[in-house]
Amino acid sequence: xxxxxxxxxxxxxxxxxxxxxxxxxxxxxxxxxxxxxxxxxxxxxxxxxxxxxxxxxxxxxxxxxxxxxxxxxxxxxxxxxxxxxxxxxxxxxxxxxxxxxxxxxxxxxxxxxxxxxxxxxxxxxxxxxxxxxxxxxxxxxxxxxxxxxxxxxxxxxxxxxxxxxxxxxxxxxxxxxxxxxxxxxxxxxxxxxxxxxxxxxxxxxxxxxxxxxxxxxxxxxxxxxxxxxxxxxxxxxxxxxxxxxxxxxxxxxxxxxxxxxxxxxxxxxxxxxxxxxxxxxxxxxxxxxxxxxxxxxxxxxxxxxxxxxxxxxxxxxxxxxxxxxxxxxxxxxxxxxxxxxxxxxxx
Ligand SMILES: Cc1ncc(COP(=O)(O)O)c(C=O)c1O
Numbered sequence: 298x299x300x301x302x303x304x305x306x307x308x309x310x311x312x313x314x315x316x317x318x319x320x321x322x323x324x325x326x327x328x329x330x331x332x333x334x335x336x337x338x339x340x341x342x343x344x345x346x347x348x349x350x351x352x353x354x355x356x357x358x359x360x361x362x363x364x365x366x367x368x369x370x371x372x373x374x375x376x377x378x379x380x381x382x383x384x385x386x387x388x389x390x391x392x393x394x395x396x397x398x399x400x401x402x403x404x405x406x407x408x409x410x411x412x413x414x415x416x417x418x419x420x421x422x423x424x425x426x427x428x429x430x431x432x433x434x435x436x437x438x439x440x441x442x443x444x445x446x447x448x449x450x451x452x453x454x455x456x457x458x459x460x461x462x463x464x465x466x467x468x469x470x471x472x473x474x475x476x477x478x479x480x481x482x483x484x485x486x487x488x489x490x491x492x493x494x495x496x497x498x499x500x501x502x503x504x505x506x507x508x509x510x511x512x513x514x515x516x517x518x519x520x521x522x523x524x525x526x527x528x529x530x531x532x533x534x535x536x537x538x539x540x541x542x543x544x545x546x547x548x549x550x551x552x553x554x555x556x557x558x559x560x561x562x563x564x565x566x567x568x569x570x571x572x573x574x575x576x577x578x579x580x581x582x583x584x585x586x587x588x589x590x591x592x593x594x595x596x597x598x599x600x601x602x603x604x605x606x607x608x609x610x611x612x613x614x615x616x617x618x619x620x621x622x623x624x625x626x627x628x629x630x631x632x633x634x635x636x637x638x639x640x641x642x643x644x
Contacts, residue, residue, distance in 0.1 A: 304628045307610040309474075309557070309584060309621035312505040317549060318542035325541035329534050330356075331527070337537030341544050345511040348547060349475075349496050350487030353519035355512045356540055357531050360473045361390050363497035363510040364436070365397060366525045367469045370495075370518060372433035374399030379421050379435045381407035383443040385471060386436055397529070401430055409580060411441025411449055415456055422464040434467040435460065439489060440474040440481070446561075446585025448478035451488050458492035470496035473510070477503055477583040480554045494518065500539075503554050503584060504546035505622045509539045553622065557584040560620040560629050567633030573640050586618045587611065593643050601639040607632050 305311045314322070328334035338356050345354040357363050364386045372378055378394065380387050382404040386394065394400040403421055405413040423429040437457055439449040454470070461468040470493045472478070472486065479486045490496040495514030500506035512522050526532055533539070565578035565586050576588035590598060595613030602609060611617030618632070 302606040302631060303608070304606055304624065304632050305608045306618035306620070306624065306632065307608050309502040309619050312503070312622045314507050314542050315505060315545065315550070315622070318506065318545045321541040321545045322538050325537040327535040327537040330536045331532035331534055335535060335537045335540070337544070338540040341540035341547075342511070344544060344547050345498070346513050348486055349472075349490045349498070349513040350485075351490065351496070351513035352516045353514065355519050355522050355526065356533075356536055356543070357510050357512055357526055358508065358533060359501070360385075360471070360497065360499045360510045361393065362526070362529060362531050363512050364390060364471055365393050365529060366512060366522050366531070367436075367495055367497065368394050368400050368434075369398050369525045369528075370521045371467045371469065372398065372400040373431075375401070375430055376433040377401040377403050377423065377430040378433055379403050379405055379418055381405060381411065381413050381438060381441070381444075383407040383411070383441070384436060384438055385442050385473070388443060400433075407441065407444050409444055409447075411438060411444035411447040412453060413437070413457070415460065418457065419460050422460065422466070432464055432466050434469055436469050436471055437493075438471045438473070440478045440583050440585070442473065442585065445580040445587055446474070446477070446583040447580070448481040448582050449489070450482060451484065451491060454489060455492045467494040469493060472496045473499040474502055474583065476551050477554050477558070480551065481558055481583050500543045500546055503557060503621055504543075504550045506539070506542040506546050509543055511543070550622070554584070557620040557622070557624070558582070560584075560624060560626060561586050563626065564618060564620065564629045564632060567629065568636060571633075571637050571640050573644060574636065584620045586620070587615055588618075589615050593640055597643055598636075598639055601643070602635055605635045605639070607635050
């Protein structure tokens, strides 16, 4: 095995823009988007709104900012938002909801496929009494990152939406990887977002753009989101440079996500045959592969794999490997072999 080989499976965010994206970025027609006249940003936003089946869209710097903006659209200080116990917005966004928005996040248990128990969610809705906080919104995630990258169905989303709407609350989808969810279920992102009031997606993950996320929703929601984007410093002047890559991504990079899913499943199946690695390949439906180890020092495994050029993320207790543009079947085979050898040497 070549020492110089590098298989970077830490995240799909490590992807670089394609040659077509770089070309589009060079040639992008630009304006000042904070003044509302960047034509390329407007084109991307129109495309994004159409793909998600919403009235309008707004480009923002990151998925984290998309979540923060959406929280601030729906919730006032002291309001509550129901999220899954493994939600990105709860686990790995530095407490921004509380820190910056004064918003309480209340967690309903997520199962290994990213679903919240609907009876539990229903029971968490606050009655409009004098004492409790107001339930402003429910946030769900699709695909669900920390729950094995699971894709959630449109019918599940409809049930969550019904609970939210009955309570006068909104439903937002953190759809950082909603295109993966759509491809995995052979449906469209619009279908998956149909019953939600708003949905975001990331350009900078499997779609391979260098930067950027997009919020989608009603005209009124996007108008408010635009004001809040300004508040949190997310207005980006000639953002057409980034939006141009996003347009290429929506045109050219969605269908190929199926290849990432095939590679992820192959990786999961290979890993499942290695004694000491625990993984259920059936849980791998998209491009995220999680596994745990038994009887092997996870720290040692991660660092020995790194020496062989295989980079993973997560924690030594629960490794994550992510397939993406640039990772081929041969890289997966190399990775499985590297894990097999390292595990054998550590057992
Ligand atoms: C589900 C989900 N939401 C939000 C984010 C945040 O995106 P960003 O890293 O662009 O802030 C991520 C990033 O991995 C994610 O997986």
